[in-house]
Amino acid sequence: MNLTLKNILSVLGAQWVGEFDSADISHISIDSRSLQNGPETLFFALSGPNNDAHHYIGELIDSGVMNFVVSYIPEEVKNQANFLVVPNTLAALQQFATWYRNHFKFPVIGITGSNGKTIVKEWLNFLLGPDFNIIRSPKSYNSQVGVPLSVISINEKHNLGIFEAGISTISEMEKLEPIITPTIGILTNIGTAHDEGFSNIAEKIKEKLKLFKHSELLIYNSNKTIEAFIPSTTKRFSWSFKDESADVFLVRRNAGEHTFISVTWNERAFEVEIPFRNDASIENAMHCLMVLLHFGYDNLEIKNRLAMLFPVEMRLKVKNGIDNSTVIDDSYSSDFQSLKIALDFLETQKQHKKKTLILSDIFQSGLTNEELYSRVSQLVISNKINRVIGIGETISAFKHKFVNCVTFDTTNEFLAAFDGLNFGHETILVKGARQFRFEKIVSLLEEKTHETVLEINLNAISHNLNFFRSKIRPETKMMIMVKAFSYGNGGFEIARLLEHHKVDYLGVAFADEGIALKTQGISLPIMVMNPESTSFTSIIQYGLEPEIYSLKGLDAFLKIANEKKLEQYPIHIKLDTGMHRLGFEEPQLAQLISVLKENKSVKIKSILSHMATSDDLQHHAFALGQIALYEKMSSLMIAELEIDPIRHILNTSGISNYAEAQFDMVRLGIGLYGISNDASEQKYLENVGTLKSILSQIRTIPAGDSVGYGRRFMAEHETKIATIPIGYADGISRHWGNGIGYVNVNGKKAPITGSVCMDMLMVDVTGITCKEGDPVVIFGEDPSVIHMAKQLGTIPYEILTSISQRVKRVFYRE
Incomplete structure (x- = not known):
């Protein structure tokens, strides 16, 4: 249009x-x-x-x-x-999207609920894709902003829409309904997500049902509570495993890892096979079954298509690649809208000057191939991609639209030519439709490490950053602490994201941390909090900015600065207002001012101090005393030296508890990574790091047998024991073993049995349905690092920063 x-x-x-x-x-x-x-x-x-x-x-x-x-x-x-x-x-954006949507009259499926929205959407796209030109929400674009952006992507060639709508409180759905205006509605599982935004479950159900105000049909799992709120004018199409009065009655039986479901609807009766056993996947698949029934597919076609359902990967993952490369894994989808999102993500995470795109044929664009690949070419140019590798017969036919492009008709042809393509020292975006099996390409490109990984949710970091930004004045600057490998979460990748979010400063503990970031291309100013005098030359070489906390350190830095004939080199003066760790004390100010007064080689970029008790309101008076002393000391320096530095004293807890002391900048540390000392604040933060491993081996031992070194665990009855390849060399405290700690196996708590070994630990999985190779959560949502720290008598900082560098970090965006 x-x-x-x-x-x-x-x-x-x-x-x-x-x-x-x-x-x-x-x-x-x-x-x-x-x-x-x-x-x-x-x-x-x-x-x-x-x-x-x-x-x-x-x-x-x-x-x-x-x-x-x-x-x-x-x-x-x-x-x-x-x-x-x-x-x-x-x-205005929503108003424009509503106007735009009204120009198109084809069927639109609207999906809402607490869980399963994105999976149902992706599965419907797969199931209906052979017969329709589909426009759908990219990834999980289901918010007040995401929905209009999704709808605005419709073009004249589309003939079916699939959009999801997510809400967190009342009065939100009424804004999304006219934008989507679904003709067919799907209500997925109603769970506990966003419960805090509603006074009760009835209010949540009523709000979600507003999406289907003008729908011709509503598909849902038969439920008397839900049905009480469905308008009588809405045509219902229900299914159930329990309620024989539902429109479609289902009977389920398990067979290995698959599930067989008998379907009875009107005069039709047939059986389908679903390649899953878990309840959530079965429920999501049944919503898809209902759509296929409504669209008139015959029994055999429904059976054949449902049998091909697959796990949906909803994340863009950043992985370490071979030969110092970085791989962005988006290997299960290839459509124009998600390509635009992936290229934007590539820009936030590029770690090298060279950028390569591996791209399969693109489907369901609603455009002619000529127009589609012309637009893709423009995206490639605007995102400054250095090399394009196309895989598929269609993209190969349009190779001429790309500069520095090589193409292959099939993934196997690419794999055969892999060794001659010379990957290394570049950022590689791998983006392909599922049928191209690009996971094989990712496997070749990915650096080989053991099966324990720390997954870092970049969306959560962005959320937490914005949460704390909302607590400060618009003009207040923000320094983010990325010391200690970003509190164990990963250095460059997080620094790059923060640079993308336009924070003002990064803070590291030692010069080598800052040097690593600078050599990888981070351009933000970086303050070195604990510089050693032996590192001053390197600090200057790499353009880092040292914190100066003693006269001895100042003299050493000035000597080097004078030798190098520096002028106005930025330094940061640390004042000791009560922490008594580092910094100039009040009696030293006269001498400090005297040294600095006539010196032209350095410039005081900021004056800072550190609070000792910002997280403990029992010491409120002491904290106020620190702030008052800092105000006095910094004001004296400013007046005597006639300077205008950035002033900052607040850390994460200080931002929340002493907002009146923001001065010119605050320093955000552990809060960025989803940890707060305030329980009321914690619920607004999102978990950033999830430490995962797998079940290496499962065995059953009889009563009386022991597990691990020292026989610290003795089985009182027949016990199923699983071994996990992670231990104290990976950062798991030995004190977390022998029944004190647990891991999460398929949503169940599995107590750690016996001693934590150097590279392994054992857990009791008696009564838990699991198999070798199943994933295990060591910490994340449950158990959380806050819970672990409390049980171990320590602080979350120690848990996070203890995770070994040999544990691979995988960064992803939902």
Whole structure:
């Protein structure tokens, strides 16, 4: 559909401020960092409690964007672009998406519920894909922002839509319903997710059902509670394993790892096979079965298609690759919208100057192949991809549209040529449709390590960062502590994400940590908190900024600075206000000021101190005393030296408990990684790290037998024991063994039996359905590091930072 600023202006009822309202619009954006922004972009400047995109309009103008939907025009960009001024930019985005949706009349499936939305959507796309040109929500774009962005991607060639809608509180669904306007509704499992946003389960059900206000049909698992709230005018299509009065009655029997289900509907009776046994997958598959029945597929076709269902990978994963490369694994989907998302993610995580895209044929774009691959080519150019490797007969036919491109008709042809393609020292995005089996490519590219991994959720880091940003003034700067390998979570990858989020400073403990980040391309200023005098030369060489906390250290740094004839080199002065660890004490200020007063080789970039009790309100008076002393000491330095430095004293707990002492900057540490000392605050943070392994071996021992060194565990009855390849060399405390700690096996607690060994531990899996090779959660949501620390009499910091470097870190975005 051809769009211009002029017709969008009338849709939004916006105030026009600009000179050229007939500009063509081909791209809607809300992300100022996307390399896909350009002259035909209309940028919606969304504002929220954690961020305000209006601040980035100047940068966008510099990059070529000229068209903006805003709630106000920043003073510094007036008369520089075209502006559509509206009261609320998010409401305008939703209004535009609603208008856009109304231009298309094909069937649309709307999916909501607490669990299973994305899986049902992806499975329906797979099941119906051979017969329809489908537009669907990319990944889990189901929010107040994600839904309109998904719908705006519809084009004239699509003839079926599948969109999911997620809500967290009341009054949200009524905004999403007109955007999706589903003709067919699916209500998936109603669980406990987002319970805090509703007063009771009835309120949650009623809110979710608002999505189907104008639907012609509602598919759901028969449930009397839910049915009480379904409007009488809504046509129902229910299924059940228990209620024989449901429209479709089902009988289930397990067979190995598969499930056979007898289906009875009207005069039809047949059996289907589902390649899963777990209840959640069976329920999701039944919603898909109902859609196939409604669409009129025959028994044999339904049976054949459901038997091919597969586990859905909903994450973009970042993995260490061969020969110092980085692999972004998105090997199970290949559509145009998700390609745009993956390329944006590549930009946030690129660790090398060279970027390679391995891409399969793209399906269900709704575009002709000529137009599709022209658009893909433009994406590749705008994202500055250095090399394209295409796999598939269609993309091979359009090889000429790409610069530096090699193609193969099949994945096997690529695998045969792999050794000659010379991968190394690059970031590689692997993106392919499931049928191309790109997991084989990822396996070749991935660095081989043992089967224990620490998964890092980058979405959770972004969420936690924004949570703490919402607690500070807009003008307050933020330093993020990435010392100790980002509290055990991984250094560069997190630093790169923080750079993407435009934080102001990074903080490391020692120079080598900062040097590693700088050599990998991090450009943010990095403060070295505990610099040793022997590292000063390297600090200067790599452009790091040292914290100076003693006269001896200052003299040593000034000597080197003078030798190198430096001018105004940034340093940070640490004051001791009561921590009594590092820093200048009040009686030393006169001498410190005297040394600095006439010195031109350094510049005091900031003055800081560290609070000893910001997390313990029992010491409230002591903390206030520290803040007052810091104010006094820093003010004296500022007056005497006639400087204007950044001042900062607050750490994570200080941000929450002493907001009045924000000064110019705060330092966020453990809070970024999802840990708070305040239980009321903890519920708003998301878990970042999940330590996982597998069950290596399972055995059954009789009563009286023992497990592990020293026979510390003696079986009182026949016991099923599983061995897991992780131990104290990986960072698991020996004190966590012998019944004190547990791991999570298939959602069940499995107590650790006997002593934790160097490379292994054993758990009791009696009564737990499991097999060798099954995944195990060592910590994450359950058990959490907070729980582990409490049981071990330590702090979460120690648990996180103890995880060995030999444990592979896998970074992912949902």
